[in-house]
Every structure is written in C-alpha cells, then in structure tokens.
C-alpha cells in the first residue's frame with residue numbers, strides 16, 4: 001500500500017450497494033469487484049449485508065448469499081486492500097464480529113445512530129482485541145446539532161476508535177453544515193475524521209470536498225454510485241477530483257474507471273440516478289436504506305412512495321425502525337380510503 005496517501009478511501013459498494021440490489025450479491029460478483037478494487041489500489045473495501053453483519057432478516061431483507069462467504073471471497077482476492085465490515089450493535093453480534101475477523105476482515109466499523117454512541121464500547125473494545133482497525137460510524141449525522149455530534153464523537157474516541165465518521169445517511173446535509181461539523185470535530189478530537197455521503201440532493205461530491213478541506217482524511221465512496229438511495233460519493237469521480245486537487249489517494253484512476261464500466265455497471269439493474277424518491281429522501285431527511293422498503297410498501301398499498309417518505313421524515317424515523325414503513329404506509333392508505341368514501 002502506498003503510505004503517502006493524503007486521503008484513504010473506503011469503497012462501500014459491496015456493503016452500502018447491497019441495499020440498492022436488494023442484498024442479492026453473489027460470490028462471483030463480490031470476488032470480481034474486490035479483485036479489481038484491490039488491483040486499482042483502493043486501500044479499504046467494506047463487505048457485508050447493507051445493514052451490516054447479521055442484517056440478513058425479514059425486517060432488513062434476506063441476503064442471497066451468506067455474508068461470511070462474501071467476506072471470504074473478497075479477502076481471498078485482496079492482496080493489497082483490507083476488507084472492512086460494518087456492525088450495528090443490536091443487529092450484528094460479537095460472535096459475528098469474531099467470525100469476520102477470523103476469516104480475514106481487518107477493519108470494524110461500529111455504526112450507531114448519531115445520538116447513541118454509548119451502545120458501541122463493547123464492540124469497539126472487542127474489535128481492538130481482535131487486532132482490527134476500528135471506526136465509530138455516527139449515522140444520520142444531519143439530525144444532531146454540532147455540540148451533540150462532538151460529544152458523541154468524543155465518546156467513540158474514548159472507547160478506542162481510531163477514526164470517527166460523520167455519516168450523512170439521508171444525503172440531507174448541505175455543504176455549510178458539513179463544514180461546521182467536520183471543523184468542530186477536527187478541533188475537538190485527535191483521531192482521524194471520516195465522511196460518508198449520500199447523493200440524494202446531488203451534493204455528495206461537494207460535501208466530500210468540503211469535508212476534505214476541513215481535515216477529513218477518511219472518505220467513503222461507491223463505485224458507479226452503487227449505494228443506497230442515489231448512492232454515495234462516486235469513487236472514480238472522487239479519485240479524479242483528488243488528483244485535480246493534487247492530493248494522493250493511491251488509486252489508479254484509469255483502473256477505477258475501467259472496473260466501474262466493465263465490472264460494476266453490469267451489476268446495476270439500471271444506472272444509479274437521482275429519482276423522485278431518492279430526491280425526497282434527501283429533502284425529507286430519510287435513511288437512504290429505506291428506499292426499496294418504502295417503494296415496496298407504496299406498491300402494496302397503492303400509494304405514492306413520496307408520501308411515505310415525507311411522513312417518515314416528519315416522524316424522524318431512524319435505522320432499525322423499518323417496521324414503521326409499513327405502519328406509515330397503511331395509515332396513509334387508510335386515510336386515502338376514508339377520504340374517498342365520504
């Protein structure tokens with residue numbers, strides 16, 4: 001690995017992108033993508049169910065392939081890159097983390113809602129004991145004011161995290177908010193700062209740019225925008241922009257563009273774009289991973305998915321409350337029905 005990198009990229013298509021394809025990754029797809037990413041010089045890639053270790057369930061969506069098999073497949077072809085896993089305490093277990101480490105995962109990203117870092121200490125401690133690099137991943141960061149975010153990030157630091165991430169799960173943050181949040185973290189912490197964007201308001205690259213200006217050195221991207229909602233900061237674009245800025249990511253731009261075109265693009269059912277529904281997620285501040293769930297519920301109840309998403313945003317529904325999607329959809333359908341029958 002090139003040690004003079006200014007920015008260390010974590011490629012998340014093999015985890016966040018799992019939401020976009022209904023958790024249907026095959027071993028062959030993961031192996032091919034992972035091999036190409038490693039050859040292109042990407043330092044870290046995350047592999048797991050979209051909701052992290054243990055996410056495969058009726059509530060979050062069943063995986064086609066058992067995730068440990070996917071992790072193993074990625075590890076088997078990564079001679080340079082390190083494989084990361086995401087774990088949300090309460091969804092993933094300590095045993096799953098141990099298993100992932102035993103088959104070669106080298107980084108653990110412990111994800112909590114932005115105000116709930118205090119559920120992470122045991123998992124961070126275990127990850128450190130397992131010799132893993134450890135990240136505190138503060139999801140839905142747009143929902144917390146700066147002082148709250150700093151407080152929660154300091155907790156992650158105190159538990160032993162090597163890096164703390166600002167995570168714009170809903171793709172709802174504006175560049176000035178990113179600037180303020182990353183700047184405050186930089187002033188208050190000594191560990192690395194990371195940023196994870198979603199492109200629902202077409203601001204993923206702009207927000208990432210601001211995060212880097214303010215001192216974030218760990219950045220997530222998804223190749224071809226293969227992530228939840230409208231996807232993440234597009235990795236090959238990020239590599240090009242970093243090069244234009246004179247910053248070294250250690251990633252080969254041509255190889256990255258080629259793998260996006262020939263290996264990742266065929267995995268997508270259609271090109272990732274900002275659709276009506278993903279735009280509404282950014283506008284209303286709704287978890288990007290809710291997209292397919294809300295679309296399915298809208299179809300089932302014959303209502304507009306945007307109405308579900310706007311209501312979820314009003315209710316400030318957070319990750320783990322996927323069951324609320326059906327409740328909200330059914331309420332909207334009932335209201336619609338009763339307004340038609342008067």
Ligand SMILES: CC[C@H](O)CC(=O)C(=O)O
Pocket residue numbers: 016050051052111139140167168169170196228288289319
């Ligand atoms: C449900 C986990 C989530 O997809 C993690 C993540 O990538 C985010 O919050 O953006």
Ligand SMILES: [Mn+2]
Pocket residue numbers: 016169196197198227228288
């Ligand atoms: Mn995400």
